[in-house]
Amino acid sequence: MMTEADVATRVQAHFGGRVLEAGAFRGQHTITLAPTDLREALLFLRDELGFEWLMDIGGVDYLGYDERDWRFEVVYAMLSMQHNVRFRIKVAVSEANSSVPSVWDLWAIANWEEREVWDMYGIVFENHPNLRRILCHDEFVGHALRKDYPITRRQKLSAPSENILCDRSEIA
Amino acid sequence: MGLESHVTQPFLATRMDEVINWGRKYSMWPMPFGTACCAIEFMGVVSSRFDISRFGAELVRFSPRQADLLLVMGTITQKQAPVLKQIYDQMPNPKWVLSMGACASTGGFYDNYTTVQGIDEIIPVDVYVAGCPPRPENVIGAVVKIMEKIDREKAADWR
Numbered sequence: 001m002m003t004e005a006d007v008a009t010r011v012q013a014h015f016g017g018r019v020l021e022a023g024a025f026r027g028q029h030t031i032t033l034a035p036t037d038l039r040e041a042l043l044f045l046r047d048e049l050g051f052e053w054l055m056d057i058g059g060v061d062y063l064g065y066d067e068r069d070w071r072f073e074v075v076y077a078m079l080s081m082q083h084n085v086r087f088r089i090k091v092a093v094s095e096a097n098s099s100v101p102s103v104w105d106l107w108a109i110a111n112w113e114e115r116e117v118w119d120m121y122g123i124v125f126e127n128h129p130n131l132r133r134i135l136c137h138d139e140f141v142g143h144a145l146r147k148d149y150p151i152t153r154r155q156k157l158s159a160p161s162e163n164i165l166c167d168r169s170e171i172a
Numbered sequence: 173m174g175l176e177s178h179v180t181q182p183f184l185a186t187r188m189d190e191v192i193n194w195g196r197k198y199s200m201w202p203m204p205f206g207t208a209c210c211a212i213e214f215m216g217v218v219s220s221r222f223d224i225s226r227f228g229a230e231l232v233r234f235s236p237r238q239a240d241l242l243l244v245m246g247t248i249t250q251k252q253a254p255v256l257k258q259i260y261d262q263m264p265n266p267k268w269v270l271s272m273g274a275c276a277s278t279g280g281f282y283d284n285y286t287t288v289q290g291i292d293e294i295i296p297v298d299v300y301v302a303g304c305p306p307r308p309e310n311v312i313g314a315v316v317k318i319m320e321k322i323d324r325e326k327a328a329d330w331r
Binding site for chain 1: 284285
């Protein structure tokens with residue numbers, strides 16, 4: 001039976017010195033990589049270790065949190081249904097070069113998840129087919145979940161947003 | 173005067189405003205704009221236990237053009253705000269607005285970038301109902317408040 005610790009060992013053996021951080025908290029193992037290694041890592045999880053499902057993509061802004069070399073992280077939550085094991089890959093994203101390769105061609109759901117991370121944190125996903133805001137309205141300026149977004153700032157929308165209408169090109 | 177010979181049916185003398193307001197207040201047609209849990213509580217308001225039809229306002233319309241009482245029930249996001257304004261504008265006069273619950277009235281605990289801090293930033297409100305969500309009795313109480321307000325209006329106030 002495969003455990004999360006086994007997965008962490010396999011991924012660390014595969015990436016060796018390219019692993020930026022590896023750790024576990026309450027039995028949940030996480031490995032942090034550079035954005036350039038992201039697609040290789042997710043394909044390794046999917047094809048070698050049986051992680052079929054990209055469950056979620058999330059962003060984190062560590063501004064003022066600690067002394068790490070990068071400001072943002074993007075978290076990819078993976079699930080292997082055949083092994084009943086979860087695992088998460090993080091990529092370290094700096095403020096100067098805040099871009100990450102898109103994985104929408106591997107899992108279609110990444111399309112909307114990456115739009116959400118872009119909307120909230122301003123992290124660019126390279127080769128994304130439709131990197132528009134998904135939650136905030138079209139006239140919104142800035143990225144709401146960045147720690148330096150003013151907490152009392154309100155932005156009004158002048159007319160009904162086109163975003164509300166269904167975009168059929170994404171269903172096809 | 174000899175008038176009696178011209179009037180063959182019984183009649184009642186009153187004022188125009190009294191008759192019009194009487195008709196308006198006992199036949200309000202609500203348009204529900206429900207976006208959150210308050211809209212679930214509204215189901216209780218219209219259903220048999222509390223029964224808003226006892227006050228003549230049971231004919232819920234899902235077209236604003238057929239309604240004169242806008243019930244805003246739930247959190248209104250900045251993205252929805254122009255839609256709510258458009259729906260209010262589509263309602264014919266005379267019209268009244270009931271803001272149900274903490275979110276619609278003040279933004280509630282959603283004091284953040286995405287939520288309108290009270291619908292009175294967008295449209296005029298006649299009655300605010302406190303609660304999260306309010307009890308059905310509170311909503312019926314608010315409908316009665318609007319009836320009292322209609323009583324004080326003049327028909328000529330609306331065009």
